[in-house]
Structure formats: C-alpha cells, structure tokens
Amino acid sequence: MNTKEVIDRIFKEPGVPFELTEFENLGRPIHEILSVYPKPATTGKDAGKTKYYLKSLIPFSTGNDEVQVYAEGGKSAPEEIVRQLWVYKLMHQYGYRADEIDLEKGVQFGTEVGTKAADIIVYADATKLTPKIIVECKKPKRKDGIEQLKSYMNAKGAPVALWSNGADSIILYRPYPAQFDDTLFDIPKRGQAPKDVLEASKTLLQLKKDFNFKKIIQDLEELVLADSGKDEFNEIFKLIFAKIWDEKEALEHRANKVVEFRKAIDPVITYGRINNLFHKACEEWPGIFKDGEDIDLANRHLQVCVGPIEGVRLLGSNLRIMDDAFEYLLPTEAKKKKGQFFTPRHVVEMCVRMLNPKRTEYVMDPACGSGGFLLHAMDWCYPARDNEQRELRKHRYASRYLWGIDFEQRAAKTSRALMLIAGDGHTNIFGPDVSSLDPRTWYENASGQALMQGLRQARLTATKIPEGETLKDDDKAWEYFDELTFDVILANPPFAGEMKDRKMLARYELAKPALKRAGDDKAPKEERDV
Missing domain, CATH: 1.20.1260 (Ferritin)
Structure with missing residues (x-):
C-alpha cells in the first residue's frame, strides 16, 4: 500500500476517535506531506507480516526518526499521523523551526522524572530553555486530554497548550500572573506572544x-x-x-x-x-x-x-451541527417535565418528504422547538450546494415562507437562533409566552404583537384585518386569527399538560367531547397534544 492507502485505511477503521479535517487547508494533500513505507517483519510472532512506518518530520527526543503506524491485522496509530501533521502545521503555518520543537519529550512531575512524555513541545527559541506551546494528540477524550494538558502546563511552565484529535481542538492559556485558566482562539505564531493573539483584530473572512x-x-x-x-x-x-x-x-x-x-x-x-x-x-x-x-x-x-x-463564524454555518449543539444544551429533565422531545431528525426528514412542501408554500410549525421541521423544509424546498445559494435561499425563501411559534422560553431561543443563523436577520419565529392554541395570548407581549403584525403583512389571515386596527383589543383575537392560510403544518406537539380554558376549548372541534363530558357545572379539560 502507498501512503494514501495506509492513511485511508487507518482513519476508516471503526472506533478510531481521530480525524484529519483540521488539516484540510495545509496547501498540499496529506499523503504528499507524510511518507509512509512498508517493512516486512522478519522475527517474532509477526514474522512474515508487513508493517508500515511513518518517517518523522523531525527526530524524536529519543533519536528515532520513524514510528510504526499500521500493521496488517494489527493495531494502527492514528495519533501519530495527527502529531506529524501538527508538526508540519507548526512549521509551515505558524513559522516555527525544527530546532525549536521536541517530540515525545519527558515531563517531570515533582520528584518523578520521565513518567510521561508530551507529544509536542514548542520552545521560544532554539536553546529549548523556555517552553512556549505544548500539543497533546494522544487522548481522544476531551476531558482526559484537557486535564493532561493542565498538568503539563504546570510542570513545564508553558503559557499555551493545545489538545487536538485532528478534527477538533481546544487551546488553553495561562495568563501569568493571573490565577485562572483561560482560552485562546488560536496559538501564537513564531515571534508572537499570547497577548498578540488576544489583541489582533479579526474580520468575518x-x-x-x-x-x-x-x-x-x-x-x-x-x-x-x-x-x-x-x-x-x-x-x-x-x-x-x-x-x-x-x-x-x-x-x-x-x-x-x-x-x-x-x-x-x-x-x-x-x-x-x-x-x-x-x-x-x-x-x-x-x-x-x-x-x-x-x-x-x-x-x-x-x-x-x-x-x-x-474564532468561528455562526452566520451561514452548518445548521444541523448547530441544531445538534442546541439540543444538547436543553436539559433532559426539562424536556421530560414539559413534554418536549426533539423529534429524531430522520423522522423529521421523513415527514417533510411525505408532505413535500413546495417553494411557494407557507410552512408553519406551531410547536417548533429548535426549528427542526423548518430547517428540513428549507433543505427540501431550497437545497443549497454553496454559500451563494445559501444566501439566496435566506432572502428568497426562509425569511418569507417559514414560520414557527413556541411557548417555552428555551425552545423559542433555540429556534430563533437557528433561523437567524440560516436567515438574513429577519425571522418569523415567535415566542416565548406565545400560545399557538390561543391567539388571545398574542396581545400580551412584544413577540405576540410581532406575530400578529407579521401575519397581517404576509396576508396569512383568512379574515381581512381592517386598516386602522391597532391589534390592542384581545376580544378580537378569534375574529381575526381563528383561521390562517398556511399551506403546510409540520409539528410534533408537546405531550404534557391539559388545556382547561372553556373559551379556548370551545373554538376547537376536537374539544367538543371534553366540553360535553364536563357539562355546565364541571371544568372541561383536554390533553394538550389533542
């Protein structure tokens, strides 16, 4: 196998918690940067098997200049690939020289010597007296990696440390003499101090x-x-x-x-x-x-x-990645108590395909949560392969045809943020404290007022609202907003709580049995999801 084939095989192995997306912008393909070559094993239990070695870009502290990364039928070492790519990045993007970098350098903890070795140590100069940056690639679990980095920073006195699994990274910064840990969005280049990174202005690009x-x-x-x-x-x-x-x-x-x-x-x-x-x-x-x-x-x-x-750009970012992050933020207990469950995204996609909304159809989710149905409707109606098409769909589609309401505060914040990231600063997501079941609540706060004005301007009310109407009198709520003219409703309603307001229930066909059961002397009640 050649270098590319070996690397592909290593990173396609199931259970490998490392990736290489961090190195997509190095200017050269990875298989041209690294050199992997085969060596047949001649002794021991592996005799006759082929092992693959990586030529290190700089010698290890032990003096070796190669390391085994793959063996047929045996273990692979993806962390070694990640380490060498970081060495290349440090030298070619950050400007450090080979004689300012150590690999697999022993770290002393108190009276113990060499019990652990740092993957990469970058020094302030070739004397290698002052550690500047420590890089750790071995620990795929972030928690373990961060704790190990902190211990290395303490032991070596380095102000900056980086943990990376080849896809994600976190940069720790110890702002001496402050007594707290800090972070940086990037590591300092050769000749820079951490304060230079902090003070540098940035543009969207x-x-x-x-x-x-x-x-x-x-x-x-x-x-x-x-x-x-x-x-x-x-x-x-x-x-x-x-x-x-x-x-x-x-x-x-x-x-x-x-x-x-x-x-x-x-x-x-x-x-x-x-x-x-x-x-x-x-x-x-x-x-x-x-x-x-x-x-x-x-x-x-x-x-x-x-x-x-x-250091990241939210506007125009991958909405499904953001959606996944926002769902993670919602506490599990809060979801259970309020009957809020994020619909599995493959189920959302199935529902959107079944209803097949068109580009010129208005879509409403009256319990929109994090906006999953709306985001998938957007991908279905207006797929975008590049940034230019994403910008077009924001203005031509998302800000006009997609609408959502959510009563719960956290869900409303989530969907509003996602649609703002997808949209152009204008978004038709309304809440919190706006009930899609009772338009009388729309008169009580700014978000409800905005919903009423938006429906009026988009002409989505079946009843035409008079020109001089100020929408201040909630007695008119059902007269104006009883019937809306959306083309598609996509929703997974909350499955918790009962509705007991007689005046509100009287507006719904499905609540008639509940009203009949209650008669005139008992309080009616119907499940919210009904």
Missing part, C-alpha cells in the same frame, strides 16, 4: 466555517460553566445572540467586515465589550431575553468562554 459547536460547548462546560453557578443554557445563548448580531453588523455595515466579538487581555474590558454586543442584540430582536438583562457570568468565566467562540 478569517473566522472558521467548519467547526463542531457541540464540542465547543462541552469544552466550556469542562473548563468553567459547570462551576460558574449560572444557568448554562441562558448564558451560552446570550453569547450566541451577541455573536450573531456582531457578525450581521460586520457583514452589513462595517468597513473591512471587522468583528468586535473577541476578548481583550483584561477580563473587565472583555465583559464590557461582549455585554454591550448582547444589549445590541436584545434591541435588534426584542422579546427573547428580559428587558435590561445582562450577561451573568463572572468576568473571568466569560473570558474563558469567549476564546473558543470568537
């Missing part, structure tokens, strides 16, 4: 479009969120909405498309900057958060959270 947001959230949980004492879901969503607003503003109004969602060296400055962006997002999209709400994370916790998020 520099932000990563390929990333795993669920993994980013898991990293933040491991580093700070679990111990912050705050509502993880709410705080993450504040950051998401602040970032979406900043990207939208950069795209539409700022010269050179410079983004402001980034950390400063001083956590107090970071907090002021990100909290201000959050307030701007609240002004742009009212009704999602409480009036006057601030980011509740402590300065040092927010400082850590901004690092992994600032």
Whole structure:
C-alpha cells in the first residue's frame, strides 16, 4: 500500500476517535506531506507480516526518526499521523523551526522524572530553555486530554497548550500572573506572544466555517460553566445572540467586515465589550431575553468562554451541527417535565418528504422547538450546494415562507437562533409566552404583537384585518386569527399538560367531547397534544 492507502485505511477503521479535517487547508494533500513505507517483519510472532512506518518530520527526543503506524491485522496509530501533521502545521503555518520543537519529550512531575512524555513541545527559541506551546494528540477524550494538558502546563511552565484529535481542538492559556485558566482562539505564531493573539483584530473572512459547536460547548462546560453557578443554557445563548448580531453588523455595515466579538487581555474590558454586543442584540430582536438583562457570568468565566467562540463564524454555518449543539444544551429533565422531545431528525426528514412542501408554500410549525421541521423544509424546498445559494435561499425563501411559534422560553431561543443563523436577520419565529392554541395570548407581549403584525403583512389571515386596527383589543383575537392560510403544518406537539380554558376549548372541534363530558357545572379539560 502507498501512503494514501495506509492513511485511508487507518482513519476508516471503526472506533478510531481521530480525524484529519483540521488539516484540510495545509496547501498540499496529506499523503504528499507524510511518507509512509512498508517493512516486512522478519522475527517474532509477526514474522512474515508487513508493517508500515511513518518517517518523522523531525527526530524524536529519543533519536528515532520513524514510528510504526499500521500493521496488517494489527493495531494502527492514528495519533501519530495527527502529531506529524501538527508538526508540519507548526512549521509551515505558524513559522516555527525544527530546532525549536521536541517530540515525545519527558515531563517531570515533582520528584518523578520521565513518567510521561508530551507529544509536542514548542520552545521560544532554539536553546529549548523556555517552553512556549505544548500539543497533546494522544487522548481522544476531551476531558482526559484537557486535564493532561493542565498538568503539563504546570510542570513545564508553558503559557499555551493545545489538545487536538485532528478534527477538533481546544487551546488553553495561562495568563501569568493571573490565577485562572483561560482560552485562546488560536496559538501564537513564531515571534508572537499570547497577548498578540488576544489583541489582533479579526474580520468575518478569517473566522472558521467548519467547526463542531457541540464540542465547543462541552469544552466550556469542562473548563468553567459547570462551576460558574449560572444557568448554562441562558448564558451560552446570550453569547450566541451577541455573536450573531456582531457578525450581521460586520457583514452589513462595517468597513473591512471587522468583528468586535473577541476578548481583550483584561477580563473587565472583555465583559464590557461582549455585554454591550448582547444589549445590541436584545434591541435588534426584542422579546427573547428580559428587558435590561445582562450577561451573568463572572468576568473571568466569560473570558474563558469567549476564546473558543470568537474564532468561528455562526452566520451561514452548518445548521444541523448547530441544531445538534442546541439540543444538547436543553436539559433532559426539562424536556421530560414539559413534554418536549426533539423529534429524531430522520423522522423529521421523513415527514417533510411525505408532505413535500413546495417553494411557494407557507410552512408553519406551531410547536417548533429548535426549528427542526423548518430547517428540513428549507433543505427540501431550497437545497443549497454553496454559500451563494445559501444566501439566496435566506432572502428568497426562509425569511418569507417559514414560520414557527413556541411557548417555552428555551425552545423559542433555540429556534430563533437557528433561523437567524440560516436567515438574513429577519425571522418569523415567535415566542416565548406565545400560545399557538390561543391567539388571545398574542396581545400580551412584544413577540405576540410581532406575530400578529407579521401575519397581517404576509396576508396569512383568512379574515381581512381592517386598516386602522391597532391589534390592542384581545376580544378580537378569534375574529381575526381563528383561521390562517398556511399551506403546510409540520409539528410534533408537546405531550404534557391539559388545556382547561372553556373559551379556548370551545373554538376547537376536537374539544367538543371534553366540553360535553364536563357539562355546565364541571371544568372541561383536554390533553394538550389533542
């Protein structure tokens, strides 16, 4: 087998927790960067078998310059491929020299010597006296990898450390003399210090479009969120909405498309900057958060959270990856108590195919949760193979034909964020505290008011609303909004709770048996999903 065939076989093996997507932009194919060659085993139990070795880009600390990566019928070593690609990246993208890098260098812990070895250590210069960056590729589990990195940073005194499995990475930063762990969105290049990375301005074009947001959230949980004492879901969503607003503003109004969602060296400055962006997002999209709400994370916790998020681009990102991350954020208990279950995405896709909505049909999900039905309807009606087509479908389709309502606060935030990421800043997602079953609730808050105005402007009410009508009197709710003219309804309604409002139940054919059972003297009740 040649180099490409060996690498393909290693990374297609079931159970290999490593990937190579981190190295797709190296300028050369991976099989041209690395050299893998066969050697027949002549002794021992493997005699007669062919083993494959990788030529190391720089010698190991032990003096070896090759390592076994594959054996027919035996184990493979995907982490060695990832390690060598990081060496190449460090030298060709970050500018480090071979004599400033050690491989498999022993790390001393207290009085113990050489009990563990760091995969890669990058030094400030060729004297190799001052460790600058430690890279760990061996631990596929993030939690184990992060803990090992922290121990290496402590032992070697390195300010920056990177964990990578070839697809995802997290960068830790120890801002001496501060007494807390921090993060960076990128590692410093040769000649740069961590503060140079922190102070560098970025544009939309520099932000990563390929990333795993669920993994980013898991990293933040491991580093700070679990111990912050705050509502993880709410705080993450504040950051998401602040970032979406900043990207939208950069795209539409700022010269050179410079983004402001980034950390400063001083956590107090970071907090002021990100909290201000959050307030701007609240002004742009009212009704999602409480009036006057601030980011509740402590300065040092927010400082850590901004690092992994600032380097990615949410607008136009992969919606299914974001959907997966948002579902992960919703606590399991909250889903059970409120009857909210994320419909399996293959079931959603089946339902969309069965109903086969057309590009010019209006689609409504009255219990939209994270917006799964709407996102799949968009993919079905307006598939997009590239960024240009994605932009077209935002303006021509998503912002006009897709509508959703959700009463529950977290679900409404989730679907609103996803549609904003998919859309152009205008989204027809309404809630929280807006009941799709009772239009009288629409008169009670800003989101409900926006829903009524939106339906009126899109001419989706069967009854024409008079020109001078201010939509302030909820006695008119059923007169105006009893019948809507959507073409397709796609929903998985919540299966918890009973509806007991006689006036509301009287509006529904399916509630007539419940009203009949109750008579005039008992309170009627019907299951919410009915």
